[in-house]
Structure formats: structure tokens, C-alpha cells
Amino acid sequence: xxxxxxxxxxxxxxxxxxxxxxxxxxxxxxxxxxxxxxxxxxxxxxxxxxxxxxxxxxxxxxxxxxxxxxxxxxxxxxxxxxxxxxxxxxxxxxxxxxxxxxxxxxxxxxxxxxxxxxxxxxxxxxxxxxxxxxxxxxxxxxxxxxxxxxxxxxxxxxxxxxxxxxxxxxxxxxxxxxxxxxxxxxxxxxxxxxxxxxxxxxxxxxxxxxxxxxxxxxxxxxxxxxxxxxxxxxxxxxxxxxxxxxxxxxxxxxxxxxxxxxxxxxxxxxxxxxxxxxxxxxxxxxxxxxxxxxxxxxxxxxxxxxxxxxx
Amino acid sequence: xxxxxxxxxxxxxxxxxxxxxxxxxxxxxxxxxxxxxxxxxxxxxxxxxxxxxxxxxxxxxxxxxxxxxxxxxxxxxxxxxxxxxxxxxxxxxxxxxxxxxxxxxxxxxxxxxxxxxxxxxxxxxxxxxxxxxxxxxxxxxxxxxxxxxxxxxxxxxxxxxxxxxxxxxxxxxxxxxxxxxxxxxxxxxxxxxxxxxxxxxxxxxxxxxxxxxxxxxxxxxxxxxxxxxxxxxxxxxxxxxxxxxxxxxxxxxxxxxxxxxxxxxxxxxxxxxxxxxxxxxxxxxxxxxxxxxxxxxxxxxxxxxxxxxxxxxxxxxxxxxxxxxxxxxxxxxxxxxxxxxxxxx
Numbered sequence: 001x002x003x004x005x006x007x008x009x010x011x012x013x014x015x016x017x018x019x020x021x022x023x024x025x026x027x028x029x030x031x032x033x034x035x036x037x038x039x040x041x042x043x044x045x046x047x048x049x050x051x052x053x054x055x056x057x058x059x060x061x062x063x064x065x066x067x068x069x070x071x072x073x074x075x076x077x078x079x080x081x082x083x084x085x086x087x088x089x090x091x092x093x094x095x096x097x098x099x100x101x102x103x104x105x106x107x108x109x110x111x112x113x114x115x116x117x118x119x120x121x122x123x124x125x126x127x128x129x130x131x132x133x134x135x136x137x138x139x140x141x142x143x144x145x146x147x148x149x150x151x152x153x154x155x156x157x158x159x160x161x162x163x164x165x166x167x168x169x170x171x172x173x174x175x176x177x178x179x180x181x182x183x184x185x186x187x188x189x190x191x192x193x194x195x196x197x198x199x200x201x202x203x204x205x206x207x208x209x210x211x212x213x214x215x216x217x218x219x220x221x222x223x224x225x226x227x228x229x230x231x232x233x234x235x236x237x238x239x240x241x242x243x244x245x246x247x248x249x250x251x252x253x254x255x256x257x258x259x260x261x262x263x264x265x266x267x268x269x270x271x272x273x274x275x276x277x278x279x280x281x282x283x284x285x286x287x288x289x290x291x292x293x294x295x296x297x298x299x300x301x302x303x304x305x306x307x308x309x310x311x
Numbered sequence: 312x313x314x315x316x317x318x319x320x321x322x323x324x325x326x327x328x329x330x331x332x333x334x335x336x337x338x339x340x341x342x343x344x345x346x347x348x349x350x351x352x353x354x355x356x357x358x359x360x361x362x363x364x365x366x367x368x369x370x371x372x373x374x375x376x377x378x379x380x381x382x383x384x385x386x387x388x389x390x391x392x393x394x395x396x397x398x399x400x401x402x403x404x405x406x407x408x409x410x411x412x413x414x415x416x417x418x419x420x421x422x423x424x425x426x427x428x429x430x431x432x433x434x435x436x437x438x439x440x441x442x443x444x445x446x447x448x449x450x451x452x453x454x455x456x457x458x459x460x461x462x463x464x465x466x467x468x469x470x471x472x473x474x475x476x477x478x479x480x481x482x483x484x485x486x487x488x489x490x491x492x493x494x495x496x497x498x499x500x501x502x503x504x505x506x507x508x509x510x511x512x513x514x515x516x517x518x519x520x521x522x523x524x525x526x527x528x529x530x531x532x533x534x535x536x537x538x539x540x541x542x543x544x545x546x547x548x549x550x551x552x553x554x555x556x557x558x559x560x561x562x563x564x565x566x567x568x569x570x571x572x573x574x575x576x577x578x579x580x581x582x583x584x585x586x587x588x589x590x591x592x593x594x595x596x597x598x599x600x601x602x603x604x605x606x607x608x609x610x611x612x613x614x615x616x617x618x619x620x621x622x623x624x625x626x627x628x629x630x631x632x633x634x635x636x637x638x639x640x641x642x643x644x645x646x647x648x649x650x651x652x653x654x655x656x
Binding site: 045046047048049050051053055056057129132133134135136137138147148150151152153 | 436437438439440441443446508509510511512514544545546547548550551554555565592595608609610611613614616617
């Protein structure tokens with residue numbers, strides 16, 4: 001398999017990359033490794049590991065490589081701008097909850113990259129098992145911090161390892177929206193994310209993202225093709241047309257929409273953690289409340305936006 | 312009065328090793344071993360009974376020898392070794408008979424240890440990274456051996472519920488590797504190129520054969536009850552496992568393996584359904600419950616692979632060191648029961 005080989009290659013590199021052209025903003029050490037807390041360290045036993053792939057499948061070297069590749073896109077293509085970054089806890093577990101859009105959503109990498117660069121904390125992206133079924137994509141997804149959104153995984157990440165986890169409660173209902181439905185939040189799943197945060201005893205940090213909708217707008221969806229390929233949707237995007245000259249790569253390249261991210265005030269729950277079940281109505285209330293706040297923030301941000309491309 | 316132990320599957324790797332270890336324990340008074348095949352390791356005082364696991368024989372042995380402890384290691388987890396028919400007979404029917412005998416009226420059985428496998432969790436994209444003992448599998452079993460082990464576990468659970476006075480422990484062992492044992496994964500890792508599935512690099516967990524025997528003895532000694540995962544610390548990608556073995560992987564196509572498995576089997580590469588699932592999705596189990604009871608592992612997952620590789624290297628250089636032990640019925644009977652043999656004490 002390719003990924004770990006890459007990982008070992010880059011393992012020796014970090015020191016030699018100092019001569020890389022640094023961006024104007026000196027705060028973006030693209031190749032610096034995010035300190036991942038070592039968990040489950042076997043006590044005094046010989047553990048001859050060869051790669052740095054952690055229990056979640058995340059490899060910090062692969063992540064560093066991804067940050068180096070994605071960095072220019074983040075800074076110069078989408079010119080990502082944060083607001084309220086200080087509201088993200090610098091230690092302890094927290095569940096980041098955001099809106100989700102674009103055929104290949106640009107919001108997930110932007111949030112993960114931004115937090116890792118600015119706060120030096122790893123972010124684990126929780127997602128549907130769809131990725132895990134795909135060859136190559138699934139492995140890369142896992143190496144750069146993707147984890148299956150399973151309650152047990154979330155609990156271990158948040159409560160036991162005190163990490164940051166990012167979740168998109170809209171799921172593919174959000175990314176499968178067509179251009180005409182942009183910025184209208186879909187149902188927030190069944191509120192599972194609230195239950196997970198309650199059980200783990202961590203706050204939820206709502207995040208509103210503007211720009212991802214326009215980065216890869218869906219013009220039309222083909223139901224038969226989606227069925228054939230086993231995908232939740234098969235989109236015809238504006239990007240396929242705009243970058244038709246680039247071939248298949250064009251379909252993956254986002255449009256240079258300005259991405260603005262606003263972090264809202266964290267929500268803590270006044271309930272006992274580690275319960276098997278929580279009141280359904282409480283979960284739905286909180287879920288609806290968080291959804292509303294993100295929706296309001298989106299409208300607020302859109303009101304102030306003058307241009308899709310320049311913000 | 313010491314323990315009177317019945318070991319099923321004395322001819323298997325685990326049965327014989329547990330018997331060897333129990334022989335050294337003065338607390339254990341009697342060891343009766345049951346199998347269709349002769350034991351493959353020398354045993355000092357274990358009584359070997361050649362038998363299949365039919366109910367009437369089991370019932371008579373349990374009663375006659377006043378068995379109080381049963382170690383059920385006769386469960387097939389390697390589906391490449393025999394037909395599904397035989398696996399069903401051994402696993403499901405054998406277990407059913409054993410527990411029927413153990414729960415017969417007047418039974419003296421007080422302690423049961425069953426060697427199950429983490430195969431019962433399956434391997435599926437919807438799996439959590441770590442299965443706890445309470446986790447349910449994500450999808451119904453596809454592989455026959457997984458189905459049979461699930462049935463075995465349901466018999467064990469029924470027995471535990473019906474006989475609350477018996478301490479029942481069920482150990483679910485992860486992928487076992489070690490210097491001596493042969494498993495489908497060990498065979499795959501011995502090939503010049505290690506098979507993998509293209510585009511997948513799942514994380515694997517291993518448990519060392521020595522830790523398996525130690526875990527069985529630990530549970531026996533403490534009369535611990537409950538279900539426990541037994542697996543080394545840490546998960547490592549399959550590519551890393553191959554790297555520790557000093558090998559490269561040979562990616563198999565991610566689709567159409569059903570058609571390919573027959574010709575590959577002829578080439579000596581047997582990849583049953585449960586192994587193909589594992590090579591795609593991997594499996595991790597939470598081993599903390601047994602640790603909380605005081606068990607300590609000697610090997611991590613990576614340490615297990617390293618130890619396996621070392622043994623492999625030595626075997627490659629000097630060949631199979633130990634001359635194979637041959638069970639000779641008359642000789643064994645002579646040493647155990649002839650008045651001519653004097654007790655060293």
C-alpha cells in the first residue's frame with residue numbers, strides 16, 4: 001500500500017523543509033507536526049512500530065503532507081477567514097458541529113486545516129461509512145484524520161482522549177443540495193451528535209461556514225448513475241463545466257469562492273455524562289437550537305457578504 | 312481436594328498447551344483430555360481419551376471423573392483446515408453436547424472457560440474502531456465459521472444463565488500469531504509477497520500465543536466469569552505488519568475475489584470470506600476489561616508480529632528445530648499406570 005510508504009518518506013523530511021518559501025503570515029508552519037497525545041501506550045512492553053498511524057488510522061506525517069498540499073489552496077484559493085477562533089477550546093474534548101455543503105465539500109478540510117495550523121490541535125473528522133467502502137479514498141481519508149461516526153468512536157475520542165471531533169449532522173443531505181437550495185440547513189440527523197456530546201460530557205462548538213456552497217455547486221443530480229455507482233448522489237457540478245479542460249482533476253477542483261468561518265459560542269449541557277440514554281425531547285430541543293443558531297449566523301454572514309469570490 | 316479438569320481438543324494447539332501448563336500446577340488433581348486426534352506434545356499425567364464429542368460419552372466422563380472444571384478449546388476458528396460440515400459438527404454440535412453434559416442433574420461442574428474468537432464481531436465498514444465485549448456486530452455473518460461461533464456463544468450464554476452457580480468465562484481471542492502456531496494470517500505472512508486488498512490498508516490487532524495460554528490459565532485460576540476480549544495493545548496497518556515481516560504487499564483486486572479465491576487456493580493462498588473481510592476493514596477490540604481484572608500482557612500487537620518474524624527467521628535458518636512428538640498409546644499407558652513405574656518421590 002502506498003500511504004504508509006509516503007509516510008515513512010516524509011518522516012525524515014521535516015528538518016529539510018525549512019527552506020520552503022514561507023507565506024506572508026509567519027504563523028503557518030505547514031510542516032510542523034501537530035503534537036498528538038500518545039494514547040494507549042503499552043506499559044514497559046516492547047512495541048516495535050514502524051509507522052505513525054494511530055489507533056484511528058490517522059498518520060501525523062500524512063496529515064503534514066496533506067497540510068502542505070492543501071495550504072496554498074487554503075490561503076490563496078479560498079482565502080479562508082476565521083472569526084471567533086478563540087472560542088475553540090485549546091484543551092479538553094469538544095464536538096465541533098458545522099453546516100456542510102458542496103458536492104465534494106470544501107468546509108471539512110478548511111476547518112480541520114485551520115484549527116490544526118492555528119491551535120496546533122488535531123481534529124478528527126467524523127463521517128459516514130461511505131468513505132471506508134471506497135478503495136484508496138478510504139485509506140487516504142483515514143490517514144488524514146477521518147473516523148467513522150460511530151457513538152463508541154466519538155465517546156473514546158471526546159471523553160477518554162479529550163480530542164476535538166468535527167461532525168456534520170446534515171450528512172449527505174447537506175452536500176447533496178443543489179445550488180438553488182444553498183444555505184438552507186437540512187435536518188440535523190436524529191440529534192445523535194447532541195447525545196454523544198452529553199454522554200461524553202463535552203461542549204458542542206457550533207460553526208457556520210459561508211463559501212463552501214459556491215465552491216462546488218451542484219447543478220443537477222443523476223439518480224440512475226448514483227444508483228449504479230452506489231453513491232448517495234451523482235452530481236453534475238459547475239466545476240465540471242468550468243474546469244472541463246482539466247479532465248477528471250477539474251471535477252475535484254473547487255471554485256475559488258471566499259470561505260468565511262464563524263465560530264459560535266460553545267454550548268454545554270447540564271446533564272450527567274455517561275448515561276445510557278437521554279431525554280429524547282431534550283436532545284431534539286438542543287439539536288434544533290444549535291441548528292437554528294447556525295442558520296441565523298449563516299444569514300447574518302450572507303447579509304454582509306458583497307461578493308461570492310471576494311467576501 | 313484439587314481441581315479435576317476436562318480439556319476438550321487436547322490434540323489442538325491450545326488444548327495441549329493448556330494441559331501442559333496445568334500439569335505443573337499442584338492444585339490440579341486430574342486432567343482429562345478429549346480429542347479425535349492424538350496429542351502432539353508430550354504430556355506427563357494428562358489422561359487422553361480418544362473420542363468425538365458425542366453427548367453420551369461426555370456425560371459419562373463428566374460424571375465418572377467428577378469433573379469440576381471444563382476448558383473448552385475445541386473450537387475451530389480456521390476455516391481453511393476443514394469442511395464447513397466438520398466445523399459445524401465440532402463447534403456447534405460439540406459445544407451443545409458439552410454443555411448438555413455439564414448441566415446434567417448431579418453435575419459437579421463449577422467452572423467453565425470457553426475459547427472463542429473475535430471473529431464473532433465480523434469486519435465491516437460500519438464497525439467501531441474498538442469493539443467492546445457488549446458491542447454487537449454491524450452486519451449479519453457472511454462466513455460460515457463466524458456463524459458457527461455465534462451459535463457456540465449463544466449455547467454458552469444459555470448455559471451461564473441456566474447455571475448461575477457455575478463460573479463461566481468466555482474469552483474472545485484476536486488474531487493469534489507466535490513462534491509455533493499456524494493460522495491463516497501466519498501463512499499469508501510467510502508468503503514471499505503478503506496478500507492485501509488493493510486500496511485498503513486496514514488496522515490489525517494481534518495476540519501472542521503465549522498470552523493466549525496465559526489468559527486461559529489466568530481466568531481458570533481466578534475462577535473469573537464473564538466475556539473478555541483478549542488482544543494485544545495497539546492497532547497496526549496491514550502494510551506495517553508486512554513491513555515488520557520485511558515483506559512487500561501484493562494487492563489483490565478489490566472486486567471479483569469470489570471468482571479468484573479458487574485458483575488462488577490452488578496456489579497455496581487460501582483466503583476465506585472472513586479473512587477477505589478482515590483484509591478490507593480490519594478489526595480492533597477493547598482489551599481493557601481483562602486488564603482491569605489484573606491480567607497483564609507480555610506482548611503488544613507490534614511485539615507479537617516481531618516475535619513471530621524472529622521465530623520465522625530462525626526456522627528459515629535452522630529448519631524445524633523440535634522433532635515432532637509422536638503419541639504412542641502403549642508407552643503413555645505404561646508410564647501412567649504400570650506398577651513397574653516408580654514415583655520419583
